[in-house]
Amino acid sequence: MSLQLYNTMSGKKEPFEPYEPGHVRMYTCGPTVYDYIHLGNARAFVVPDVIKRYLQWRGYKVTHVQNITDIEDKIIAKAAEEGVPFQVIVDRYTEAYLEDIERLGCQTPTVMPKASEHIPGIIDMIERLIERGHAYAVGANVYFAVESHSDYGALSGQSLDALVAGARVEVDEEKRHPADFALWKAAKPGEPAWDSPWGPGRPGWHIECSVMSTHYLGQPFDIHTGGADLVFPHHENEIAQSEAATGKKFVRYWVHNGYINVDGEKMAKSAGNFFTVRELFKKYSPQVVRLFLVSKHYRSPIEFNEEVMEATERGYNRLVDAAELLRELVPEEYVGELKEPVADEEASRLVQASQDAVDEFVRGMDDDINTAVALAAIYDLTRQVNAAAHRAQAGASQDMLRALGHALHTLEALTGVLGLELARHAPAAEQPAMELVRGLVQLAVDLRSEARRERRFDTADAIRDRLAELGIILEDTPQGTRWKLSAPDREARND
RNA sequence: GGCGGCAUAGCCAAGUGGUUAAGGCGGAGGUCUGCAAAACCUCUAUCCCCAGUUCGAAUCUGGGUGCCGCCUCCA
Incomplete structure (x- = not known):
């Protein structure tokens, strides 16, 4: 039996075979760098990392591209809110993101392209779409014409009519069809902008993923991952653009992970019920957070709460x-x-x-x-x-x-x-201090052993209790006393 | 309104036609220990409800009930 992967496109598990034997090409929708990543985002990065590690373990070479969206309306909004340059926001959250996924135990993707570095490719693809009659410019805005792509809606299982009947599509006089989406957006004064044949502006959200994925992975490539909330419209639009531009199939296996829930509701920025991973790392080690994320099948929702986190921590220990x-x-x-x-x-x-x-x-x-x-x-x-x-x-x-x-x-x-490491390690910054701790603990343990030999159990127990208060657990074995830290790599222990 | 998912022990979570219904956390009892801790052993569910299909269903079908998601930014 070989690997079976659930493909959102077919709605079924399918035997996995890479396009090129022995070499898997996969793309993961990375973060928009306008805030710290939360647990839900983390899942969308840990899931593909596990898939990648498993494929590697099974002997495949894996090329993994995970983009960083560094041009986007929310970044502009955040910069305006803080009154700082756009680039300050991008740099701050890019750095934080890289640190967070590393602590979560994710391998560095083969390539981490940024949208801002692929503007020429984006413009090329838009021009090609216009030439082929799949896109149209209105002033300095360019839209994709969804009616020009016969398979539109295949991934989300919705007909175009059904999507419009949902009627939450924004009304826009400029668009020929309500579901048409922006490929290129004209810049308003003061917004970051790049020159283009249609005037200064920036790419729409979906086009960058189409351009960057196929640039590094070719077309078709094997696996495209992302959170379930990206199925529509993001991935649907990626397919439409990419296939319309080249006439070739875009992606062979669509893999979508489920959400993290809090009190039964989806954890989301907009709902305000999210926990950033850096907050969580203060309470639980990154390894425990990762174990929590892999404890359930990737397509199912996971309910987040303290009780389960603590159970996970005990299991990890x-x-x-x-x-x-x-x-x-x-x-x-x-x-x-x-x-x-x-x-x-x-x-x-x-x-x-x-x-x-x-x-x-x-x-x-x-x-x-x-x-x-x-x-x-x-x-x-x-x-x-x-x-x-x-x-x-x-x-x-x-x-x-x-x-x-x-x-x-x-x-x-x-x-x-699974990306887990079975070791207690203190953060690197604490390494020198750990040497001292080891010596001091050993001293206390030796004194206690002496007390035990002399059957002064009050003293022995007092030492054990005091050490426990400090987060050091003693275990007496026939071969002598072992000790360990109760929570070794939490970011900060203030207990 | 359209499309999709879920419902298994106190909690988390596998299992999708026939097995003693995995595993983790917790709880009870036990072994070990000066006492602990750790570890190990034993015990701790008949699968939301109803009706079908079948020799046989947690697993398939139909109907309920409850919960969630997407259709708008969202991982």
Whole structure:
């Protein structure tokens, strides 16, 4: 069985085959840089990142383009509101966005083009559309004529008549058809503008994605992703423009992710019920946020609330704890793919468990990137690893250590495909401080161990309690006392 | 009005014709421990309602009920 992907265009899961064997080309609608990204935006970036990582893991080369919209009405509005130059807004939020997706564990896309860098290509495409009779200029505005494209409405499953009957399309005397949309907008005084055959202005929203995607990926390309709210009109319009301009199919698989809900309602800027990811990072580590996002199938809505976030954090800690235990236990040279089979019966059971986890993980991911199933496979293996590791703490055969090393490798590989990293790490800025913390904690732990040996349990417990208040958890094992930070990579801990 | 989605345990969430209905969080009991913590073990649902199809349905069909989304900027 191979990867099945749900295609919004057909409304069905379809077997995935790239246009060019072995090489997947995908495009993701990136942010408009006028504000910090919120959790809903984050999902639209994490979902394609998971798809990309899975494809890579399955051996495909992936070229991934994710644009940055740096020309847009909302940016102009924000600049006016703050009374600062347009570019200040663009730079500030571009930088913040790059930082946010990196912390979320997203690989840097192969190319991150900006609309402002593709004006000539945009003008070319508009000219071609006018030549082919798909667009018309009215003064310095240019519109796409939706009636000229027979397939208009195919992606959203709506006929042109039905779309107009919805009657929320803005009335505009200039347009030949109410659903016609702007390819080029005339600049008003003071607005950022680029020269064009129709006068100074800026591109409409949809045209940049058509131009940039096909510029880097050709036409057709394989996968186009975005939030479900982009199906109409954004993606519908992208298709119309691109196919009208070239006569070729635009995109082979349309992938749309579901929303994040708050109190049952879609999280959105306009609704005001959103959480920026940087706010969330103060309370939860970026890894926990990412785990939360992949805990449900990408097309379903996810309800956001504190209770679920906390449950997610506990689950994440369990995964990390298991990995850390293995790292303590297994000599480094045993971590990795198993080179020779193990003879020991218990060890071979664990090897089998690792294989089962991989099989189940693949089964889930192949079924339209079912990350919930994939995660269940990871948790299953974690449980078995813990059981074996705790027994191994009291002494283990070489075979067992090799099997544990293999299991650790497996856990890291599978969580890695989801973009998760099983490690507690303090933010880089805190690294020097961590050295000091390690020393001080060890000092306290040593003093407490001495107290325990002398059966002065009041003192021992007091030390443990005080450390707990500081966010340091002690665990006594037969081999001595281990310690860990309770919430290691939250942005700031003020508890 | 048009189009689409969802309803599974206290919470989150898989499962789309036949299995003991995955997994996580929480809860109860147990093992281990000076006590804890962690970990492991056991237990913790008959699938919104009704009517059909079928030898057999959470899974298919029809009808309800409830919730959500798109049709306007939106990830």
